[in-house]
Amino acid sequence: MKILGFAGSNSSKSINRELVRYAASFFNYHDIEILDLNDYEMPIYKMDREKENGIPQLAFDFAHKIDSSDLLIVSLAENNGAYSAAFKNIFDWVSRIPGRKAFGDVPLLLMATSPGPRGGASVLEIAKNRMPRSGGNVLETFSLPSFSENFDRAKGITNEEFRLQLVSKIGSVKAHFNQ
Numbered sequence: 772m773k774i775l776g777f778a779g780s781n782s783s784k785s786i787n788r789e790l791v792r793y794a795a796s797f798f799n800y801h802d803i804e805i806l807d808l809n810d811y812e813m814p815i816y817k818m819d820r821e822k823e824n825g826i827p828q829l830a831f832d833f834a835h836k837i838d839s840s841d842l843l844i845v846s847l848a849e850n851n852g853a854y855s856a857a858f859k860n861i862f863d864w865v866s867r868i869p870g871r872k873a874f875g876d877v878p879l880l881l882m883a884t885s886p887g888p889r890g891g892a893s894v895l896e897i898a899k900n901r902m903p904r905s906g907g908n909v910l911e912t913f914s915l916p917s918f919s920e921n922f923d924r925a926k927g928i929t930n931e932e933f934r935l936q937l938v939s940k941i942g943s944v945k946a947h948f949n950q
């Protein structure tokens with residue numbers, strides 16, 4: 772099984788990337804690739820730009836990564852209650868590729884975390900509602916609040932309640948693949 776993970780963030784110290792890596796570690800006997808959105812940075816989406824120059828190759832490259840995966844593990848950074856500009860820009864460009872949906876109908880474990888007590892609840896809600904219409908087959912969602920209080924770089928999620936929640940959701944994701 773090919774697993775593709777990425778954080779909806781372009782921060783080199785992304786806490787969402789740490790959460791993606793942690794969640795991916797529960798699937799450690801699979802082929803796992805974690806993308807960095809910085810490798811897919813494109814000019815801000817603009818219709819005139821698309822008309823003039825077409826869709827950037829990086830958008831096709833990103834779509835290809837999605838299409839060649841069996842499972843996506845995504846954790847979204849919340850900026851002003853919504854997607855980070857870095858993630859939204861890739862989403863917008865990829866959504867312009869004809870003949871496919873942005874998330875390619877690939878099963879998805881959708882998460883969010885933030886330093887605050889809401890754990891990215893707003894962006895998670897937005898994505899949970901929108902992604903299915905953009906080919907995101909959301910199997911489970913998970914939010915980790917107050918990241919620095921509940922996560923340790925070496926140990927992962929330290930709060931037992933949240934750890935068990937994620938373990939259970941990963942269990943249902945695995946069940947989807949009969950594992």
Ligand SMILES: Cc1cc2nc3c(=O)[nH]c(=O)nc-3n(C[C@H](O)[C@H](O)[C@H](O)COP(=O)(O)O)c2cc1C
Nearest residue numbers: 780782785786787848849850851852885886887891
């Ligand atoms: C412009 C900006 C807006 C933000 N807005 C929110 C917000 O609405 N809700 C929230 O929980 N955190 C917000 N934050 C804090 C982010 O959750 C925090 O920077 C987090 O580390 C982002 O995830 P990342 O480390 O994966 O990039 C904001 C941060 C920035 C820079």
